[in-house]
Amino acid sequence: MDIGKDVQISRSAKLDLTNPRGIHIGDRTLVSFDAAILSHDFVGNRHLDTWIGANCFIGARVVIMPGVRVGDHSVIGAGSVVTRDIPAHSLAMGNPARVVREGIMTARWGIMDPRVLAREGLVLPGTAQPS
Numbered sequence: 638m639d640i641g642k643d644v645q646i647s648r649s650a651k652l653d654l655t656n657p658r659g660i661h662i663g664d665r666t667l668v669s670f671d672a673a674i675l676s677h678d679f680v681g682n683r684h685l686d687t688w689i690g691a692n693c694f695i696g697a698r699v700v701i702m703p704g705v706r707v708g709d710h711s712v713i714g715a716g717s718v719v720t721r722d723i724p725a726h727s728l729a730m731g732n733p734a735r736v737v738r739e740g741i742m743t744a745r746w747g748i749m750d751p752r753v754l755a756r757e758g759l760v761l762p763g764t765a766q767p768s
Contacts, residue, residue: 641666641691645746653677653703656684663691663709667746671698678703690725694747710743 638657641664646652651673652660659676668674672695676687687701690709695701697715707713708725717734728738742760744753754760 638662643745644668647672650674653687655679656703659684659686659703661686661688663689663693665691665745666693666695668695669697669699669715672696672700674701675703692743692745692747694743696730710741710747712741712743712747712749 638652639661641662643665644662645667647668647670649670650668653674653676656677660674666689674687677684685704687703688706689695690707690711692710693707694712696713696717699713699717699719701719705719706722707719708723708727710726711723712728713719713734714730717730718732720733723729723734723736726739726741727736728741729736741749742754743749744757744759
């Protein structure tokens with residue numbers, strides 16, 4: 638597995654041990670309780686890389702299917718089933734997960750609080766620096 642720095646993974650989260658080399662999690666990401674990150678497809682007999690970017694939040698009981706990419710600074714809502722790629726700076730939820738908001742910015746562990754973003758000096762590309 639390729640797990641970045643300052644990553645928080647709940648003890649009840651499941652990371653696919655059938656293909657552990659296929660799990661990639663970026664720095665400062667949080668994976669909540671009962672989430673499942675899969676990197677193999679038993680029925681199709683495929684081993685695929687599954688990527689979760691940096692500064693992401695993966696909600697409780699989320700399932701991320703094999704071969705999916707979740708972009709940096711993204712949030713996946715609780716109970717979602719992610720069956721296709723989620724672009725960076727997106728909020729996605731549902732079954733199947735769909736992007737419901739674009740252009741978000743997150744700090745460490747997917748925190749969206751503007752005070753935390755300002756403290757960490759984070760802004761979306763093309764926007765003014767916080768004062």
